[in-house]
Amino acid sequence: MIELWHGLTRAIELIVTLDPEVMEIAGRSLQISVTSALLASAICLPLGVLIHFRRFPGKRVLVSLIQTFFSIPTVAIGLFVFVLFSRAGPLGGLDLMFTPLVMVLGQMILITPILLGLTIAALSGVDKAILDTARSLGASGFQAAVVALREARFAVMAAVIMGFGRAISEVGIALMVGGNIRGFTRVITTAISLETSRGDLELSLALGIILISIALIINIILNRIQQR
Amino acid sequence: MPFIETVNLGQKYGERDILKNINLRVERGEVFALIGPTGAGKTTLLRLIDLIDMPATGKIYFDGVDTAESAKVRLATRRRMAFVLQKPVVFNRSVYDNVACGLRWRGMKGSDLRTRVDGILEMVGLSADKSRNARTLSGGEVQRVAIARAIAVEPEVLLLDEPTANLDPVSASRIEELVTSIIRHYTTTIIMATHDMSQGQRLADRLGVMMSGELLQTGDTRDVFTLPRNREVAEFVGxxxxxxxxxxxxxxxxxxxxxxxxxxxxxxxxxxxxxxxxxxxxxxxxxxxxxxxxxxxxxxxxxxxxxxxxxxxxxxxxxxxxxxxxxxxxxxxxxxxxxxxxxxxxxxxxxxxxxxxxx
Structure with a gap:
């Protein structure tokens, strides 16, 4: 108990004094996950629009497939990316294994179903009359799609934030394809898992507090958005 | 050559015919009212004319051009029209942006855009509300925004679907005055749907009576009212x-x-x-x-x-x-x-x- 209390006070000290290692790890976590959330959004938002507005055979199957992948285990994606980028893998020649880039790629794959599914759900919430109105006022297909996204902007933003939240809190991919290399691919979650196993509770707790704070901030933003 | 012509136009909802063999001709500058009871197919017909929906059968000619030619022709033709839906919805943006959107989509910007939008807002009496979110407006105000953003694009054809159906009498007469002033000040061709035959009589040059998906009679407003073609039309026109x-x-x-x-x-x-x-x-x-x-x-x-x-x-x-x-x-x-x-x-x-x- 005393040990835990000591760890907690040291952890807060580390945060308050802006300990370089803690800040460096938290900063990298944010950098990688923000990048993956933004890149995945850049792909998923237009793709979501396309899936929502186009009529094609197998659409419903596709949508439920997307929803199924909402809760795919991170280690499964870690394994998939590992196999893909490992020396002997089909993309091994790119030599991306154990780099932040491959972590970003893995996280993008992880959150793509969430972003796609929630974007489609957000667009389904847009009154069909909005689209008729846009088209009747001379909007092209593209312009009408922009209208729909803008009408659903709060729900779409919530989707992006959800994706970011899932990316920053996952550990499987970061550990398996990032490798937890100090000063290069070490992020909050991998650091916590390593330091805890080594018995360094101070650093783990400090990073844990930061991660929970990020989750809290995300939740507050989400709540704000949903109240609009 | 009529300005708008439909030839054997039909629409289906599943297996059910909701519009059958509509042959309608509307001349440029004319105010044409489609009258008929609810469910007669007026909205369906307006949606087809505005090229929002594709017809199941038949053709629509706009200014002599077959609108089914290509998606490009359809968009270009749609941009010469504006349609005010029966239950208008506003975009979740300011009143100003709602009125400006159609113009922006046509590439207008800068001071031209501002001048035009401000002028239209003045005309419909919504200048004071231009920064308000349009979602906070009352039913009558929403209807005015809907008409404002439609006339903002200076359409050659204005389609109005039951412009006063969901309004209280005061708002309704305000909207009718607005439509009257549009008829007086612009040379716009207007096609409107209404179940209110006296409104049709007040506003239109010519009427078309629709029932159960068919156009039963078209003619000058006076003729339709005094010389109905059959019993259904007679009963509907009072x-x-x-x-x-x-x-x-x-x-x-x-x-x-x-x-x-x-x-x-x-x-x-x-x-x-x-x-x-x-x-x-x-x-x-x-x-x-x-x-x-x-x-x-x-x-x-x-x-x-x-x-x-x-x-x-x-x-x-x-x-x-x-x-x-x-x-x-x-x-x-x-x-x-x-x-x-x-x-x-x-x-x-x-x-x-x-x-x-x-x-």
Whole structure:
């Protein structure tokens, strides 16, 4: 108990004094996950629009497939990316294994179903009359799609934030394809898992507090958005 | 060449025909009203004309061009029109942005855009609300925004679907004034749908009567109201008295129609033996307490069955062998002391009877 209390006070000290290692790890976590959330959004938002507005055979199957992948285990994606980028893998020649880039790629794959599914759900919430109105006022297909996204902007933003939240809190991919290399691919979650196993509770707790704070901030933003 | 022409236009909802063989021609600059009861297919037709939906069958020609040619033609043609939906929705943005959107989509920006939008907002009386989120507006204001953003693009064709249907009387008359001023100040071709036949009469040059997905009659507003083509149209345009009978004599276009032993004289070309319906508008019937000699060829004694006050008028239902509805001013109803059970004489001119052949 005393040990835990000591760890907690040291952890807060580390945060308050802006300990370089803690800040460096938290900063990298944010950098990688923000990048993956933004890149995945850049792909998923237009793709979501396309899936929502186009009529094609197998659409419903596709949508439920997307929803199924909402809760795919991170280690499964870690394994998939590992196999893909490992020396002997089909993309091994790119030599991306154990780099932040491959972590970003893995996280993008992880959150793509969430972003796609929630974007489609957000667009389904847009009154069909909005689209008729846009088209009747001379909007092209593209312009009408922009209208729909803008009408659903709060729900779409919530989707992006959800994706970011899932990316920053996952550990499987970061550990398996990032490798937890100090000063290069070490992020909050991998650091916590390593330091805890080594018995360094101070650093783990400090990073844990930061991660929970990020989750809290995300939740507050989400709540704000949903109240609009 | 008509400005807008539909040829055998049809629409299906699943297996059900909701629009059948619509052949409509609208000339440039004309105000055309589609009237008909709810569910007649007016909205469906407007959506097809605005090229929002694809027809199941038939063609739409706009300014002589087949609109089915390509998606490009459809967009370009749609941009020459504007459509105000029956239940207008506003974008979740400011009033200004709502009015500006159609212009922005056409590439207008900068001071041109501002001047145009501000001018339109002035016209519809929403200048003070331009920064407000349009979602916070009342029903009448939403309708005005909807009309404002439609006329902002200076459409060659303005399509209005029941522009006053969901509004309170005050907002409704404001919208009608707005439409009237658009008709006066712009040369826009207007096609509007309304179930309110008097509104159609007030605003339109020509009418089309729609029922059960079919266009039953088109013509000048006056003609449709006085010379309905068949019983359904007659009943819809407010001819409350449709009396079935058979032509028993015909002399110099004056025909006598036998309706269960009562004889009605009318002007018609139908020959002896033809089964017809005699249409008499309630306002063309005069009532008196005693038989008066007048130029009216038709005079029937009857008994008052029901009296209802309708604002400045009183609606009187009479049984004179066949049911007859008359509309008299409240003043004269009061003077005659019309009440249930009273004996009255109903008179109408032979020229006040419109005869249609039954099928």
């Amino acid at each position: 001819v409350e008295n449709v009396i079935d009978g058979v032509v028993v004599s015909s002399e110099d276009r004056v025909v006598t129609i036998d309706s269960g032993g009562r004889f009605i004289e009318a002007i018609s070309d139908h020959a002896v033996g033809v089964e017809v319906s005699a249409c008499v508008r309630p306002e063309d019937i005069t009532l008196a307490l005693s038989r008066v000699s007048s130029s009216a060829r038709n005079s029937f004694d009857g008994e008052v069955r029901w009296v209802v006050s309708m604002g400045p008028f009183t609606r009187v239902e009479i049984d004179c062998g066949f049911p007859l509805v008359a509309l008299v001013t409240r003043k004269s109803a009061g003077e005659m002391g019309l009440a249930k059970g009273q004996k009255v004489f109903a008179a109408f001119k032979a020229t006040g009877v419109h005869v249609i052949k039954r099928n």
